[in-house]
Amino acid sequence: MKMFHFILKSTAIATALSTMMAMTPLGFAQKQARVSANPLAESSDLPLSLTLGELDGSWRKFKTSGQYEFGDLMKAWANLIGFSSYNNLYFTQGKTITVAGNSYLVAYRFPVSDEDINLEEMFDSWQLGEGCDPSEMTDSMISLDTKVSLSLLNPNTIGSLNDIESFDVTTEIEKAKAQQEARQLLCEKAEAESKMFxxxxxxxxxxxxxxxxxxxxxxxxxxxxxxxxxxxxxxxxxxxxxxxxxxxxxxxxxxxxxxxxxxxxxxxxxxxxxxxxxxxxxxxxxxxxxxxxxxxxxxxxxxxxxxxxxxxxxxx
Known part of the structure; x- marks a missing residue:
């Protein structure tokens, strides 16, 4: 049964990757090839980070399921109450790379925060509205200069690739502004209710x-x-x-x-x-x-x- 499950899972990921390739413009698809340089080596031709302004119409955005790190879970929980819009979001052109005999999908993502996570303070902030600073939301708004970091995804450990869409940076920034305004209203309401207490x-x-x-x-x-x-x-x-x-x-x-x-x-x-x-x-x-x-x-x-x-x- 485990082998059968693995075959089904691998087939699903392969299908998703094929879908992203099918969505890619023909001229770009003809140039697709495996990246040979190891991104962990200094000589790699893969940039460790890009800006959103460098992502053109050949890029796709998607989300994954089944592969989470603790920082990703914190982002996902924050998203439930409207304080995070980009947890678990990746960008790719469908390229793959082999590292130590394993095949990886080359993608980029918003970096996971390196700040220490205090669960007690986090939940108190959400419950009481404390620490809800609209100015911090403005500071974290995406722009053409927002950086995304290199990430290698192992198709054998990803549950699925979801919400695969073409990426248009202008549309994404406009959407982010609308979401930020909605979050700011929510934040102001939470602050007012906290002070009313x-x-x-x-x-x-x-x-x-x-x-x-x-x-x-x-x-x-x-x-x-x-x-x-x-x-x-x-x-x-x-x-x-x-x-x-x-x-x-x-x-x-x-x-x-x-x-x-x-x-x-x-x-x-x-x-x-x-x-x-x-x-x-x-x-x-x-x-x-x-x-x-x-x-x-x-x-x-x-x-x-x-x-x-x-x-x-x-x-x-």
Whole structure:
């Protein structure tokens, strides 16, 4: 069975290579030959790197399956959430070379990053939106000067060659720009949500402090300092304030300093049920980003209850 599987696998790779050759212009196909110089030797005529601007219409792009290095897996995982567009992408003219008795397909690819991979930091960044820097995406944009490195692929260890297409550098750059813009929007949203998490925690603390104050003194306050919780009136990303709407109704606000941020409003109300008096609270966030102060939560004294105003939704 193993031998049968190997024959099928080798046949599939051979078919894929033939397909790439068939897509190649006739004039180029007639010049195809095995490369004889060992690319690991100094005398090799194979360049160790090329720029995308040097890849003309005779080149094909494709992806592989079944052969992965750890760096490739990191790129693939990053691609799932939109932070990488070129994992596992190769460029070739269909040339082959023999090294130490083994045949290899000559291809070029974007270099795997040599930076150390910290899995904990990577997943924290994806989950919380931290470290999402749109400027880094701009710096990594491809251009005519972007370099691709020599890579030798062993047809016997590749699962398959996929998505084989003609390569047009102009089209590829335009596509990359569109993808970068989409990623930047995703990045900005992730950053805004990460910063909003701080504001959510802050307003919840204000609500809890107001409720504790009411239990101790029977009053609410419109003064942050009066809560004795050591809370500042602002941070790098938000302005904070509290307002005493009435002796039994207090609201709090977290207003984003950036137009990409989401605003939040909270409220605590002292209500009665028969002779019993207690507090209720709520936290609401704006449905749209911006610096406009959202409408305060609505107090319904007859039920009693608090609800988010139109344009806001409850935040948990």
């Amino acid at each position: 701080e504001a959510q925690q802050y307003l919840r603390t204000i609500n809890y402090a107001q409720q504790d104050l009411y239990l101790e003194t029977g009053t609410l306050t419109g003064n942050l300092a009066g809560l004795n919780a050591g809370m500042p009136s602002g941070s790098d990303d938000y302005y904070y304030s509290v307002t005493l709407q009435s002796p039994d109704f207090m609201t709090s606000q977290a207003i984003a300093k950036s137009p990409e941020g989401f605003n939040l409003v909270g409220a605590v109300a002292a209500v009665s049920s028969g002779e019993e008096k207690y507090t209720i609270s709520i936290l609401c966030q704006s449905e749209e980003a911006g610096t406009t102060v959202p409408t305060n939560p609505i107090l319904n004294s007859s039920i009693p209850s608090l609800s988010c105003a139109p344009g806001t939704k409850e935040s948990y």
